[in-house]
Amino acid sequence: MSLTMLRTLCRHQQQLRRQQTPFCIVHRGCTGRFQSTAGNGGKKNDAGGDSNDKTPQLSTKERLSIKYSRENVKRNVQGYVFSRFFDYVKNYDKVLEKKFPSAMHVYRVFLVGVRDFFNDMKKLVKITKIVYTHDNDLRCLTRKEIELYYQMPRDMKKVAPVLLISALPFANYVIFPLAYMYPRTLLTSHFWSIQQKVDFAQIDLRNRLVYNRRVFRCMQSKLDALKKSGDPAHGKVSNILGLLGSGLHPTSEEILDVKEVFQRPPFHLNSLSSSHLKYLCRLHGIHAGLLRRFRLSERAYIVHHMDMAIKREGGVHNMPVESLKHACFLRGLNATNLSAESMIDWLQEWVRVSLVVDEDSISMLLHLPILLTYNHTNNWILIH
Secondary structure, eight states, rough: OHOOOOOHHHHHHHHHHHHHHHOOOOTTTTHHHHHHHHHHHHHHHHHHHHHOOOOOOOHHHHHHHHSSSSHHHHHHHHHHHHHHHHHHHHHHHHHHHHHHHHHHHHHHHHHHHHHHHHHHHHHHHHHHHHHHHHHOOOGGGGGHHHHHHHHHHHHHHHHHHHHHHTTTTTTTHHHHHHHHHSSEEEEEOGGEEEEHHHHHHHHHHHHHHHTTTHHHHHHHHHHHHHHHTOOTTHHHHHHHHHHHHHOOOHHHHHHTTTGGGGSSSTTTTTGGGGHHHHHHHHTTTTOOOSOOOHHHHHHHHHHHHHHHHHHHTGGGGSOHHHHHHHHHHHHTTTTTTTTHHHHHHHHHHHHHHHTTTTSSHHHHHHHHHHHHHTTTTHHHHHHO
């Protein structure tokens, strides 16, 4: 049926072209005579040619009878039906979106999400090859590449069950609506809207900030050990913790003055108690199971190289606003309703401390969320 309609439409278009093209008769010897004669002879031949070019004129009744003949009417109707059917199929997605808006929204969410997820997977493969060719040195990567290198493996583990189950027969009719109902648990940021990204970032940060006070108490409990050992930095550490207890924050210079304290017991990473390690893992959004020290070291290593990449790329003030917000949330600061200047000032303090961290003082970087954000107003709004 569709082939018949296509042929009919083509014949109809050809007929319209014939009707629009002027009809003319050209004599073969006409051109030669015009070139070989001149004067009156040429005019006679021209006149003679005009007399032979006359075509019979059809009357109005005859033209109408041809136009509305059974064959022409049939072709016109079939062409009209086919053109309307073609327009309907062409705009069918709009029809579905109008009749089933919720279903089409879910479809578009997963279509765009899977596409972005696949693109990031390809980027991760390229980044991994680059890292391996440079002996696992992250200094060859940009800030965005380091963020992707750190986050994408976790996203792949998170979304893998949904994608695998959806491949089973008829399972996608169940798993996709279920994942759409619980996007924070079953999906990654590739499938979230802009508002969902902001809301879920706040929820994740709120769950982390709950452990601020516990980590702070663990730090206070180590003051006695510093005092008993006669550590010369005891007074400086006590002053910093006193500022935090009174609602203030130490400056980056004051934090750097006590860097050596985090290079030896009791603040060294290898000297922290089991409960202290567990609270630190929760504070950084890390699983608090086995290998806590390894996970914390990896986290600090990644953040440190992100800060180095920021420095290489011109500093914090060259970052776009969305990147500033993401960097603040990642490091433990609620960036909601913060101005760009406030985020830049805070990140500059963080980066100034992070750049001088080495392998021995990695514990200082892990405690920076306490030292720089413990009393921040935006964080207190989330947890109180």
